[in-house]
Amino acid sequence: MMRETAETPAPSGGRQLVTVRIPAGWTLAGLLAGLTAGLLVAQTGASDTVLAVAAPVGTLWLRALQVTIVPLVAGLLVLGISQMAIAARAGAAARRMLFWVILVLFLSGIVAALLTPVLLDLFPPPAKAAAVLSANGAPQDVPELGAFIQSLVAPNIVAAAAETAMLPLTLFFAAFALAAVRLPGEQRELLIGVFRALANAMLLIIGWVLWIAPLGVFALAMGVGAASGGAAFATLGHYILIVVAVGTTLMIGGYLLAWLVGGISPLRFGRALLPAQAVALSTQSSLASLPAMLVSARRMGLREETAEFVLPLAVAIFRATSPAMNMAVAIYVAHLAGVTLSPAALMAGVAVAFVISVGSVSLPGTISFVISIGPIALAMGVPIEPLALLVAVEMMPDIMRTIGNVTMDTALAAAVDRVREGKTQP
Numbered sequence: 001m002m003r004e005t006a007e008t009p010a011p012s013g014g015r016q017l018v019t020v021r022i023p024a025g026w027t028l029a030g031l032l033a034g035l036t037a038g039l040l041v042a043q044t045g046a047s048d049t050v051l052a053v054a055a056p057v058g059t060l061w062l063r064a065l066q067v068t069i070v071p072l073v074a075g076l077l078v079l080g081i082s083q084m085a086i087a088a089r090a091g092a093a094a095r096r097m098l099f100w101v102i103l104v105l106f107l108s109g110i111v112a113a114l115l116t117p118v119l120l121d122l123f124p125p126p127a128k129a130a131a132v133l134s135a136n137g138a139p140q141d142v143p144e145l146g147a148f149i150q151s152l153v154a155p156n157i158v159a160a161a162a163e164t165a166m167l168p169l170t171l172f173f174a175a176f177a178l179a180a181v182r183l184p185g186e187q188r189e190l191l192i193g194v195f196r197a198l199a200n201a202m203l204l205i206i207g208w209v210l211w212i213a214p215l216g217v218f219a220l221a222m223g224v225g226a227a228s229g230g231a232a233f234a235t236l237g238h239y240i241l242i243v244v245a246v247g248t249t250l251m252i253g254g255y256l257l258a259w260l261v262g263g264i265s266p267l268r269f270g271r272a273l274l275p276a277q278a279v280a281l282s283t284q285s286s287l288a289s290l291p292a293m294l295v296s297a298r299r300m301g302l303r304e305e306t307a308e309f310v311l312p313l314a315v316a317i318f319r320a321t322s323p324a325m326n327m328a329v330a331i332y333v334a335h336l337a338g339v340t341l342s343p344a345a346l347m348a349g350v351a352v353a354f355v356i357s358v359g360s361v362s363l364p365g366t367i368s369f370v371i372s373i374g375p376i377a378l379a380m381g382v383p384i385e386p387l388a389l390l391v392a393v394e395m396m397p398d399i400m401r402t403i404g405n406v407t408m409d410t411a412l413a414a415a416v417d418r419v420r421e422g423k424t425q426p
Contacts, residue, residue: 030214031392038225061216075199080358081177112327166375254407262414320408323353
């Protein structure tokens with residue numbers, strides 16, 4: 001079975017995170033087996049008895065997953081944002097790179113907020129799809145616009161953590177990271193080291209929890225299969241297509257960035273990048289694709305000093321598809337759960353997706369899924385329980401995430417390098 005591995009590059013003294021190995025294929029098998037078992041049990045009339053045993057098991061596993069979200073987000077946000085702040089001191093090229101990173105990540109979330117509802121209207125979910133996800137959670141409260149603005153700053157950060165108020169939490173830890181970078185050297189390294197240790201400890205715990213994911217997902221999927229029947233399989237396929245379509249839009253944006261800013265035509269860019277995209281497809285790892293990306297950059301005529309600086313740093317701190325695809329997941333769940341997303345809810349989602357994307361980089365898709373989409377859903381008032389099922393099929397959208405990120409990383413290098421005076425295009 002395929003195993004996912006978290007290996008984090010550390011350019012410019014960056015993060016070192018523990019290696020976490022997850023048997024992702026078994027989680028998908030647990031989902032399919034659970035849905036099938038639930039469907040069969042429902043035909044026998046014994047579903048109430050069976051689900052009375054399965055439901056507590058699934059709930060216990062889900063709670064074990066949820067309990068790691070806040071501390072893990074805190075550790076990874078401090079590490080990711082402090083790394084970006086330190087990188088900004090590296091010179092004009094680094095600042096130019098970070099400008100495009102921030103702009104692309106922000107636009108990525110906005111694209112999903114606008115595009116996903118349109119796709120769901122044009123291509124609605126299958127009949128009876130609402131029973132697949134909406135049965136596994138209740139919507140959260142989202143404040144109106146005035147209260148939303150006030151909620152950006154929590155008067156008590158401990159209470160905010162207890163209430164999983166993710167928007168003020170993410171903003172607080174982003175500010176905390178920026179403050180930590182400005183401390184004297186010894187204090188800065190000590191404080192960031194504490195958060196690195198916190199992140200590593202949480203990664204180990206979530207790794208243990210995800211090792212038993214096949215059992216937890218099986219238990220949760222039995223209830224879904226019994227309630228929705230065969231609609232569950234069609235709904236999961238529809239979900240994958242919608243999320244991948246949003247990610248594809250971001251990948252196309254990489255071609256536009258390389259063309260409009262970097263001066264490299266889409267045909268030339270695509271031809272040079274194809275080998276790196278093939279590596280991304282086969283490995284589902286931006287880090288493993290880095291050598292091929294450097295070769296592609298040379299084929300495009302980018303300066304080596306630019307490519308060798310931008311690409312490793314981009315792999316470490318930049319996941320362009322994350323805000324868009326994570327928002328798409330939350331909006332999809334909201335659609336099936338019958339949650340109406342107000343402008344304030346979408347604004348909260350975009351804000352959290354933007355900030356949280358910095359902290360979820362270079363992690364396995366399953367872990368990134370949990371720590372990224374959970375906070376977004378909480379901030380938007382969307383039930384997070386269905387995410388425990390969707391994590392089982394993340395290995396499929398994760399292919400699109402990796403290809404899109406590799407494409408945008410290379411486009412970012414082209415944008416930073418820019419077109420030099422007198423540079424010719426074939």
